[in-house]
Amino acid sequence: MTPVPLVHASLGEKELAAVAEVFASGWPAGQGPQGKALEAELTKRYGAGDAVAVSNCGAALHLALLALKVQPGDEVIVADYTFPAPAHAVRQVGAEPVFADVRPDTGTVDPQAVAALIGPRTVGMIVVDTVGLPADYAELTAISERHGIFLVEDAACAVGATYRGREAGALAPIGCLSFHGRKGASSGEGGALIATDPVLAADVRKRSSFGIGSIFDQAQIVGLPIPEFTEIGYNYKLSDIAAAILRVQLGRIGELLDRRSAVAAQYAHLLADEELLTLPVVPDDRTHAWQTYMVTLDPAVDRAAVATELRARGIGSGHGTWASHLQPAFGARQSCPVSADLFARNLAIPMHAELSPDQVDQVVGVLRPALRRAAA
Numbered sequence: 001m002t003p004v005p006l007v008h009a010s011l012g013e014k015e016l017a018a019v020a021e022v023f024a025s026g027w028p029a030g031q032g033p034q035g036k037a038l039e040a041e042l043t044k045r046y047g048a049g050d051a052v053a054v055s056n057c058g059a060a061l062h063l064a065l066l067a068l069k070v071q072p073g074d075e076v077i078v079a080d081y082t083f084p085a086p087a088h089a090v091r092q093v094g095a096e097p098v099f100a101d102v103r104p105d106t107g108t109v110d111p112q113a114v115a116a117l118i119g120p121r122t123v124g125m126i127v128v129d130t131v132g133l134p135a136d137y138a139e140l141t142a143i144s145e146r147h148g149i150f151l152v153e154d155a156a157c158a159v160g161a162t163y164r165g166r167e168a169g170a171l172a173p174i175g176c177l178s179f180h181g182r183k184g185a186s187s188g189e190g191g192a193l194i195a196t197d198p199v200l201a202a203d204v205r206k207r208s209s210f211g212i213g214s215i216f217d218q219a220q221i222v223g224l225p226i227p228e229f230t231e232i233g234y235n236y237k238l239s240d241i242a243a244a245i246l247r248v249q250l251g252r253i254g255e256l257l258d259r260r261s262a263v264a265a266q267y268a269h270l271l272a273d274e275e276l277l278t279l280p281v282v283p284d285d286r287t288h289a290w291q292t293y294m295v296t297l298d299p300a301v302d303r304a305a306v307a308t309e310l311r312a313r314g315i316g317s318g319h320g321t322w323a324s325h326l327q328p329a330f331g332a333r334q335s336c337p338v339s340a341d342l343f344a345r346n347l348a349i350p351m352h353a354e355l356s357p358d359q360v361d362q363v364v365g366v367l368r369p370a371l372r373r374a375a376a
């Protein structure tokens, strides 16, 4: 049997041709013609006020909190069951992440848990479209408006997903996307911030380039204006090489998502009667981007034994994502029991756009007997 990897980025000839064009242009660095074109295309796709291409989603989250003027001592509520980039961003600006537990069925943040955590120091929340499934934005938006606190959407995994017909990434005033190699659209590393407010986006763009703006643009001006560094910025620019790759990938989102959705449908069909696991739940009002396919194992199943057997047979598997509050870096004294339970029982099985129906059959053919052997 040939190995079935957990993930596989769909990058090919069209992306290579786009990179060749950048090489020929002589401008491979950031904020050049490709970056600008990408930002225009993202703004259009998301119906946004503006979009800023950045080096990764972690940078987008950090810049969002800087632009929102989050201060040391502030509290920001973050969804707990996720790659813990939101909590990292909160710490990067010296504020306190407060971890909100999640819904047991979807793994997305529980709006009631968020509401219960709001206190005098709360300035906002970062919610996550968990492994590609949008959170409960109707409820979360209402909470954010009622309390006058900001709402940031971490849509790192959710490119192509929808909530009540609207695109993930544009479900809150600020959306942060990832184009890391494990996500639905990729340039290896990459990210973007999608904003309804163009003034905030301009601030983000400036902070992403050492606070002085585009070097490419400055070279086009006749004369010799010397820009001044008026604030401390970062170098969070996306290269024009990555931007060119992403412009191709954006055009392929529908095609790639159709292929991942077909894999999800095949898993759901083949595993529907499997008593030792629970399948992912997608509420009727939203669609999943299937960045990861996670099943929840019965408490009687030894997950490590299942993963070991899958990997020994060449089938990629993983724990899924993290209970953020349990990560030592945050020293949290909170408990999020639902998130901790999903962290202990979820199993990620191969999910990407290059999987064939035969490979999906192969995964299920190994998984089912492995579950039986690993059940106490």
Ligand SMILES: *Cc1c(COP(=O)(O)O)cnc(C)c1O
Pocket: 055, 056, 057, 058, 059, 082, 083, 085, 086, 128, 129, 154, 156, 157, 177, 178, 179, 180, 190, 191
């Ligand atoms: C992958 C991921 C990130 C980080 O994205 P990078 O582009 O690698 O910085 C942030 N948030 C979530 C929810 C993620 O899954």
